[in-house]
Amino acid sequence: MSTRIAFLKGHGTENDFVIIPDPDNAVELSPAAVTALCDRRAGIGGDGLLHVVRSAAHPEARHLADRAAWFMDYRNGDGSVAEMCGNGVRVFARYLQHAGHVGEGDLAVATRGGVKTVHIAKAASGGEITVGMGKALLPGGDVTVSVGDHQWPARNVNMGNPHAVAFVDDLADAGNLYDPPPFSPASAYPDGVNVEFVVERAPRHVAMRVHERGVGETRSCGTGACAVAVAAARRDGADPAVTGAPVTYTVDLPGGRVVITERPDGEIEMTGPAVILAEGEIMSEWLETATA
């Protein structure tokens, strides 16, 4: 029987998502279905998918339902599951606002990386969204990433999901980034890694490109921007836990700009835009054929 599945499309600094509102967790989203929906030619198209479910209705988030009413069931475009998506949380919050589930101000969003606090600024002051991203883990160890003949030492930063941050002379040195940049040692990232390439723009201001695990090169990565800000701060000798003062970095990405602040207690805040741009219906018979 032909049914319709509601969807929306949104992006945060051009990291774009198919959004599936599904409060009761009734829509079956297999990895093949996610891949089909994110396909830019035969599907709707997106770097990833945001499945919007009430925490109480999802087995992975039920235990968080008393702290956050909504669960961001995030999937990469290749159908894989990731712990966190920084741009995704902003777009997720914008969707909740668009649908009338929340207003401007504060809310909490459950993710596989824990509960994130979100603040939606008033439209009159730009409407940007700030996310409490939690603390970065800096596991240490020497990591190297390479592209073609270039090799760089990289900083291992975990923002709930894994990142390798390499400071380069020129963003073009990262090449076309069609393939995941090899890293060593192979044991550093058993579940794969997001790789960021970073250049200095000005004091406390960097620019980056990213190759995302499960996606490819994207126009932006929120967790990646946080990882880059922390790696840049340590490289610049700025550790808020030591100085007692917050440190803020502006991070330029191909798709826009986010601002990252790390506080003396280690908590990281990311501020940036989020846009909902379309809504429609998916034909279930197409999805069945596409995933057969």
Ligand SMILES: N[C@@H](CCC[C@H](N)C(=O)O)C(=O)O
């Ligand atoms: N684009 C995201 C990160 C999405 C998850 C990532 N590809 C992974 O597998 O860890 C962001 O904005 O943080």
